[in-house]
Amino acid sequence: MRGRSAVRLVALCALVAGCSGATKTPFARAADTIAGELSAAALTIDDHRSGSVTREYAAATLGVIASQLDGAPDELRSAEGAPDSDAAERSASGVEGALAAVRSPCLDDGCDATGQVLRLRAVAESLTRLADG
């Protein structure tokens, strides 16, 4: 009986929290998380370009970020709560493009690090706008 009451209490908390806007939709949460990772990737490449972090540090960090973003486009396509299916598809495509920069970051001379940083930031900002509704 007590166990059942506890379950009801937790369910009620969840319902109240959900209805009162205490939580984000799964899509908004995914978009927010992915935006954060893309922003981290942009900051890392930018820091390396300006000489603030070593190549080793940047490579290791971007490797971790890339693995965090594995499956991110599919997550956006399938997450509930997207404004519409076009928005979900557009954001997923944007992330696919950005992922290329994370997986092959410009850490040497002769490539366009600034372009990568701008592209990553643009996708991150559009995802944040979607997440914030």
Added chain:
Amino acid sequence: MNKVAPILLGILTATGGYLDAGTISTSSSAGASFGLGLLWPVLLGTAAVVVLIESAGRLAAVSGKPYAAAIRERFGFSFWLLPLTADLIASALLLGADLGGVATGIGLLIGHDWRVLLPVAFLVVWAFAWRAPFGLIENGPSLLGLVALSFVVAIPVLADRGSPELLDTFVKPRIGQGELASYLFLVAAMLGATIQPYLVTFYSSGAREERWTRRTLVTNRVASVLGMGFGMTTSIGLVAVCALVLGPAGVKVGSLPEIGLTLAAAFGQVGGILFAIVLVACCLGAGLEVVLAIGYEVSQGFGWEWGEEKPPVEAPRFNLVLTVFLVVALGLAFLVGDPLQLALLGSVAVALFLPLSLAPFLVLMNDPDYAREERNGMLMNVATGGVLVLAFAVAVVSVPLLFLSGGG
């Protein structure tokens, strides 16, 4: 007895226990997402952990028994299994996260994938736990962990990035639409990451390793306040630099290496190296504390020989427990594949089981057979009761919030 040794034990407990993968993860997420709006759980958690650590040291010094042995003796074997089970689950997750933290730190220094370096991290922690004398375990990570003060030193360097709005978040947290569950989840996880039962087991067993007596009581008080104060200062520094650097850049801290970008912003390439050292030192210290705490807890409960000062052949089952537990944690680290996620899960697990681990304190510290004439006064009983109420509240809300927030 050398009076510096207990203070070093306090600082080690703080370096390896207070500032571990869990605290690093939760404090940095808090700063990046909510500015200074989550400094209060750091202050509250520190006050709670000072109460517990001081009590654990006093109990060990006066009764001659560490916390786990006292629980086993006072409440019986069946009861002792409850906090043991809770500690085993939570500590396995935290140890996995700490192994991942050590591997990540080494990886950042040499530019390698942390997963490849996980076995190296395992071997380093195992070698220390297996053969290193307690003094080396105490001093090595303690001294290296002082590098964590870099987060505090970075604050004035980064101050020009601050704004009045950021300062306002200290008293009026900025919680956006749909972010309340994440905010509350981080509160629970930060308290879980700070009030760690293994700190109590480690500290009280360390007090026995160093043969504390009644004469050490004043030093115990100084060590618990200084040590935890050190941990709190670095944790506040971490929240602040993440609020100054990562928040404005839109970074939410999805992995450990991202946190080092804060020190890079302050000190350039040296900053990245400092962060890698902090990660290795703190996670190595914490990993050692967790694994030794589990070895102590199991051995003391079963009445086996235990002690880091003894050669493995004199305490074989103590050393076997260490090794098996490390292997389990290594498996978890490989399986989950994300130290930060493991650290958050570990912190939530700690929060969930906290009342089980800490409830015996109130009885033991008032029992004349254990605390003798050093029993809790009214003030310490109120403080310990307050910690238990806090632990219970955190335990009730932690899992629902984990699901509601999607893990922060």
